[in-house]
Amino acid sequence: MQDRLSQTFSALADPTRRAMLARLSLGEANVSDLAEPFLDEMSLPAVTKHLQVLEKAGLITKTRKAQWRSCKINGDGLKDAADWMEQYRVFWEESFDRLDAYLKTVTGKKGDDNV
Amino acid sequence: MQDRLSQTFSALADPTRRAMLARLSLGEANVSDLAEPFLDEMSLPAVTKHLQVLEKAGLITKTRKAQWRSCKINGDGLKDAADWMEQYRVFWEESFDRLDAYLKTVTGKKGDDNV
Numbered sequence: 001m002q003d004r005l006s007q008t009f010s011a012l013a014d015p016t017r018r019a020m021l022a023r024l025s026l027g028e029a030n031v032s033d034l035a036e037p038f039l040d041e042m043s044l045p046a047v048t049k050h051l052q053v054l055e056k057a058g059l060i061t062k063t064r065k066a067q068w069r070s071c072k073i074n075g076d077g078l079k080d081a082a083d084w085m086e087q088y089r090v091f092w093e094e095s096f097d098r099l100d101a102y103l104k105t106v107t108g109k110k111g112d113d114n115v
Numbered sequence: 116m117q118d119r120l121s122q123t124f125s126a127l128a129d130p131t132r133r134a135m136l137a138r139l140s141l142g143e144a145n146v147s148d149l150a151e152p153f154l155d156e157m158s159l160p161a162v163t164k165h166l167q168v169l170e171k172a173g174l175i176t177k178t179r180k181a182q183w184r185s186c187k188i189n190g191d192g193l194k195d196a197a198d199w200m201e202q203y204r205v206f207w208e209e210s211f212d213r214l215d216a217y218l219k220t221v222t223g224k225k226g227d228d229n230v
Contacts, residue, residue, distance in 0.1 A: 006128045013117075013124035018199070025203060075206030082207065084133070085197040088140060091190030092197065 004058070008081045011057035016042070017050050021073060024060060030068040119173070123196045126172035131157070132165050136188060139175060145183040 002010065011017055016038060023034060035047040051071065054060045058077030063070050117125065126132055131153060138149060150162040166186065169175045173192030178185050 002128075003130055005133070006130060009124045009128035012199075013121045013128060015118055015121060018120070021203070025206070073203065073206045075203070075209055078200065078203050079207035082197075082200040082204070084127075085193065085200055088136070088188065088190070088193050089197070091140070091188045092194035094190055 005080060005084060007057045008059065008077060011053050011059055012081070014050070014053075016047075017054055017059075020050060020054060021059065024071060024073045028070050028072040030065075030070050031062075034071055120195060120199060122172045123174065123192060126168050126174055127196070129165070129168075131162075132169055132174075135165060135169060136174065139186060139188045143185050143187040145180075145185050146177075149186055 019038075020034060023029060023037075031048075031051065034051070035044060038047050038050075051060070051062075055062060058074055060071050060077075061074045063072075134153075135149060138144060138152070146163075146166065149166070150159060153162050153165075166175070166177075170177060173189055175186050175192075176189045178187075
């Protein structure tokens with residue numbers, strides 16, 4: 001069985017599932033509205049499967065509202081993955097500092113005439 | 116073929132590969148030193164395969180130093196995934212605000228006697 005963090009990253013490793021999260025970042029949506037834009041390229045069971053992966057990974061929650069099943073983003077599920085990423089921030093900021101230093105040298109050489 | 120972001124998240128979806136990144140966050144390491152702690156539970160080819168996944172996903176880079184092959188973290192590879200996560204920050208901060216509000220209510224009810 002996958003550990004929680006692996007399950008989260010695994011769920012995020014798919015462009016359809018990330019597109020679903022992007023849609024849900026605009027607000028709650030019921031399953032059929034959420035599925036609709038994806039039905040040109042895949043079947044409803046395939047869409048449902050993607051939603052199940054997101055739900056099992058704790059990235060979305062489903063609630064029943066009258067006859068609708070509504071989906072929304074579960075922030076806590078994303079937080080653990082974001083916290084994990086955060087501890088590596090120094091590595092990309094370091095790269096950017098180097099890039100910045102390099103760009104300053106280049107700009108300096110060209111006499112700041114290429115703004 | 117997987118898109119870049121999917122490849123990154125997929126590479127992160129494994130505890131061994133995350134442990135390798137954690138080791139590399141302490142500094143560059145040659146392949147044999149990096150492999151050593153994992154050889155109790157898996158073969159050297161399995162370790163090498165994990166390193167290849169990290170390298171293909173752009174999360175580490177390998178360089179040759181004299182007769183050693185040295186690995187280090189590639190910050191830029193992590194940055195894209197971190198940027199993607201960042202756009203969802205509001206969702207977990209929102210959850211924590213709600214938790215905070217709830218905790219204040221609970222503390223208030225108990226007359227602040229349980230610090």
